[in-house]
Amino acid sequence: MGFEVLLKGNNMVRLLAGLAVSLRISLVSVAISIVLGVILGILMALKNPIITVISRVYLEIVRIMPQMVLLFLVYFGTTKAMGINLEAETAAVIVFSFWGTAEMADLVRGALLNIPAIQYESSISLGLNKLQTYRYVIVPQIIRRMIPLSINLITRMIKTTSLVMMIGIVEVLKVGQQIIEANRKASPGAAFGVFLIIFLLYFIACWPISMLSRYLEKRWEN
Amino acid sequence: MEEILKVNNVCKRYEDITVFENMNLTVKKGEVVVIVGPSGCGKSTFLRCLNALEDIQDGEILLDGEKVDAASKNIGSIREKAGMVFQSYDLFPHLTVLQNLMLAPVKVKKRDKKEVEAEALTLLERVGLLTKKDSFPRQLSGGQKQRVAIVRALIMHPEILLLDEITAALDPEMVREVLDVVLSLAKEGRTMIIVTHEMQFARAVADRMVFIDNGRIVEEGNPEEFFDNPKTDRLKQFLQTFSY
Ligand SMILES: Nc1ncnc2c1ncn2[C@@H]1O[C@H](COP(=O)(O)OP(=O)(O)O)[C@@H](O)[C@H]1O
Numbered sequence: 143m144g145f146e147v148l149l150k151g152n153n154m155v156r157l158l159a160g161l162a163v164s165l166r167i168s169l170v171s172v173a174i175s176i177v178l179g180v181i182l183g184i185l186m187a188l189k190n191p192i193i194t195v196i197s198r199v200y201l202e203i204v205r206i207m208p209q210m211v212l213l214f215l216v217y218f219g220t221t222k223a224m225g226i227n228l229e230a231e232t233a234a235v236i237v238f239s240f241w242g243t244a245e246m247a248d249l250v251r252g253a254l255l256n257i258p259a260i261q262y263e264s265s266i267s268l269g270l271n272k273l274q275t276y277r278y279v280i281v282p283q284i285i286r287r288m289i290p291l292s293i294n295l296i297t298r299m300i301k302t303t304s305l306v307m308m309i310g311i312v313e314v315l316k317v318g319q320q321i322i323e324a325n326r327k328a329s330p331g332a333a334f335g336v337f338l339i340i341f342l343l344y345f346i347a348c349w350p351i352s353m354l355s356r357y358l359e360k361r362w363e364n
Numbered sequence: 365m366e367e368i369l370k371v372n373n374v375c376k377r378y379e380d381i382t383v384f385e386n387m388n389l390t391v392k393k394g395e396v397v398v399i400v401g402p403s404g405c406g407k408s409t410f411l412r413c414l415n416a417l418e419d420i421q422d423g424e425i426l427l428d429g430e431k432v433d434a435a436s437k438n439i440g441s442i443r444e445k446a447g448m449v450f451q452s453y454d455l456f457p458h459l460t461v462l463q464n465l466m467l468a469p470v471k472v473k474k475r476d477k478k479e480v481e482a483e484a485l486t487l488l489e490r491v492g493l494l495t496k497k498d499s500f501p502r503q504l505s506g507g508q509k510q511r512v513a514i515v516r517a518l519i520m521h522p523e524i525l526l527l528d529e530i531t532a533a534l535d536p537e538m539v540r541e542v543l544d545v546v547l548s549l550a551k552e553g554r555t556m557i558i559v560t561h562e563m564q565f566a567r568a569v570a571d572r573m574v575f576i577d578n579g580r581i582v583e584e585g586n587p588e589e590f591f592d593n594p595k596t597d598r599l600k601q602f603l604q605t606f607s608y
């Protein structure tokens with residue numbers, strides 16, 4: 143079946159290290175996306191016409207552009223055209239943050255605009271001041287709407303990191319290919335075992351996150 | 365008797381429209397004033413002015429002797445004195461019934477949690493919702509939500525309650541349970557301004573009726589006179605649209 147190659151040498155450790163690269167890229171990107179996305183989302187909710195136009199164009203680019211094209215553009219484009227020698231992982235984080243920021247900003251904007259005015263008003267009527275109203279009434283509602291969606295974004299990013307091997311990053315899928323390649327003679331059936339393990343690794347990484355988001359969504363549904 | 369609310373020559377305008385002008389109204393402690401009038405005549409806007417959710421362009425509103433002004437420093441403590449319940453359900457959806465009730469007393473009045481909780485439970489029992497204390501608003505019917513909203517206003521010990529068509533969005537079979545709560549509050553001597561389209565209820569609960577039309581008070585008086593012997597044609601016409 144090909145599982146035996148996994149026990150050879152440090153193959154299993156290499157696979158796990160590859161998974162760690164995937165997780166690192168997505169978690170760093172999500173962290174950046176949350177910070178920038180919250181800022182942009184608030185700006186978008188202010189409905190300034192110039193910001194609205196710019197952010198629309200930005201969101202549209204992210205929506206229609208394959209991530210692979212962006213990766214190539216940032217990695218090879220900047221290296222070749224501008225002479226900047228970007229680390230592949232940095233390029234990946236830039237592209238993933240570019241994507242994540244757009245999604246987060248849209249979520250924040252939606253959450254902010256979806257809180258009905260009556261929520262502010264009834265809170266103020268009860269004597270809460272502005273700060274208390276945000277702290278106890280508005281922000282908790284926004285966070286509840288956003289957390290499941292941002293968790294969902296993390297899992298999608300982890301999955302999409304499989305693309306980064308195209309710019310030379312050795313993540314889990316690439317390690318798998320290397321192992322299969324190296325054992326082509328000795329165990330020709332290694333592909334199945336290796337990919338199955340990778341499947342399981344992705345599953346172990348994403349499933350708990352996905353469950354957490356489902357749980358929170360259920361608990362907080364309004 | 366002590367005057368809780370005094371509205372002097374208040375005027376409310378949006379850029380080019382005047383919602384009302386020269387509004388005058390005095391409400392004494394323990395009095396129940398019911399305001400009626402055609403839709404869009406400014407009833408909600410008037411109530412919202414009373415706790416500075418809307419600013420006013422002219423005149424003065426005194427609540428318990430203090431000037432109501434959104435810019436004043438102690439506007440929070442002034443707003444505490446006017447408990448408001450809106451037409452649309454406005455409970456905080458992320459908090460349970462009990463948390464909805466406890467938020468303002470604990471965070472604004474800095475009262476002791478245990479003591480507030482005990483009071484909240486007593487009030488919930490009174491409106492028949494003790495078993496719902498740990499429910500979220502989404503698990504309640506419209507009538508139950510409005511009863512909780514009334515309790516949430518009451519627990520701040522307001523000097524006056526402002527109720528803006530609190531049964532207008534309810535299914536007919538739930539109107540009764542909410543109005544019964546309001547009637548019992550009137551009986552125990554609460555000061556209230558009530559905007560409603562339920563004329564039978566208005567007659568039963570009001571000490572004084574006020575009819576607003578076209579941005580001014582057209583007629584006011586005790587409920588018997590008001591309903592049985594309206595003086596102005598406008599009020600006659602208005603009452604005829606209700607076949608009570
Ligand atoms: N923000 C606003 N801008 C302009 N006009 C408003 C605004 N809010 C309310 N109005 C107007 O004020 C009038 C009174 O509204 P409202 O107080 O809701 O009436 P009611 O509660 O008696 O039905 C309406 O004609 C409405 O169009």
Ligand SMILES: [Mg+2]
Pocket residue numbers: 407408409529
């Ligand atoms: Mg109204």
